[in-house]
Amino acid sequence: MSMPFYVAPEQQMKDKADYARKGIARGRSAVVLQYEGGILMVADNMSRTLHKISELYDRIGFAAVGRYPEFENLRLMGVRFADVRGYQFDRRDVSGRQLANIYAQTLGTVFSESLKPWEVEIVVAEVGDTAAEDEIYRITFDGSIVDEQGYVAVGGSSEHVAGVLKERFESGSSLSAALNTATHALAHENGEERELEAGNLEVAVLERSRQHRKFRRIHGDRLTALIQQGKSGDAAGASAGTDTADGEADQD
Template sequence: MPFYVSPEQSMKDKADYARKGIARGRSAVVLQYEGGILFVADNMSRTLHKISELYDRIAFAAVGRYNEFDNLRTMGVRFADVRGYAYDRSDVNGRMLANLYAQTLGTVFSESNKPWEVEVVVAEVGDTAATDEIYRITFDGSVVDKHGFLAMGGSADRVATAIQERFDKDASLDRALATAMHALAHENGEQRDLEAASMEVAVLERARGEHRKFRRIQGDRLNRLVEQANGSADGGDSDADS
């Protein structure tokens, strides 16, 4: 004889399962800076990316199970390409892709025995900072329109609190990276050193002179930015102590 489980209990169990799975991974942060939108993820892999381009002005970041969020990334790229080809490139926007992901995750959460252990961000850089769009989509299909910055995965609340202490939407790229690194370094309540080799960094550059605004930062450029970010962080601490 099968056991009866109330819908409320079933939803609670699935939500707890998804949250625990997501919390086991490292965090990622998305924040505005003077030149656009910065993405930083704690990621040791050089090939399994948490941050990717979706379309011209739109990028994707995720935490959780790689195979699950990579399926979402692929779905978004295909949808955007078909939509842009069939209509016009300007007809593809971040809200549309966020809604696509919300519908997909909501359906999986409500109809599947096992929810996907993922959180996703869709960000679109605008012509001005005021028109930037950042959407967070959770494992149950909920969508939140964020302003300024957000953190997800791991100890997201602790990371977000650390960002709040230093966040400045008009900061230079190196200072914004310093803010992100400071927050991720305190993810588990203990200070740890972050190196360029353990980070995945990308930006949507507002002033980039072409329709594709996404740029992955790696190699020598990332090393230089990390050095500048560490210098910015040291300078900021000195000013605070004086």
């Protein structure tokens, strides 16, 4: 008589977590960060139809990495919840915190009860009337939820990307400067620099000054101009820093 195969619960959870992390690591990263006019969302994504960044509701955006069918199901679930709640009560009763909690509960249930965890990592962002009221939530494959401040990176090499963001992020940056920070971080995703063109990027903003629906995609000539403007500002800043250093050296 064969003995039943037994795996300790701790080992099962570890195996599931390793499986999900490996699946997520195969994809490219995405970043979400504040700028002077709201919240910027940038993903390394060459597809023009399979979006990693989307609108959930009036003030709320969604960014995801991992398996597209899985995070697309989550996006649709969030849109349906927001539409129903906004219709039954009031549009102001729909919040990013509610959606983040629902996503966390769903992913936590799948992770603990299903044989296969979902290979996804998502961000729910809500733009407020002021920068202090902005909310950015990161939800991982096991249902963990973190309230992020200022910026967040998700995806395969998010540690490298987050490290670059930490060095370069400045609160209250212009849109072009924030985009330059985001693209620079994504270009160093694997610890090695690579060139990122406009065609490799999916970019959207939650724009504080817009009426009603705050979500707006940025692409085409507008995106190319912002990228060039950000690079020009970065180069000018580096040149100014060099001039200052030379001046200080002359004074010595």
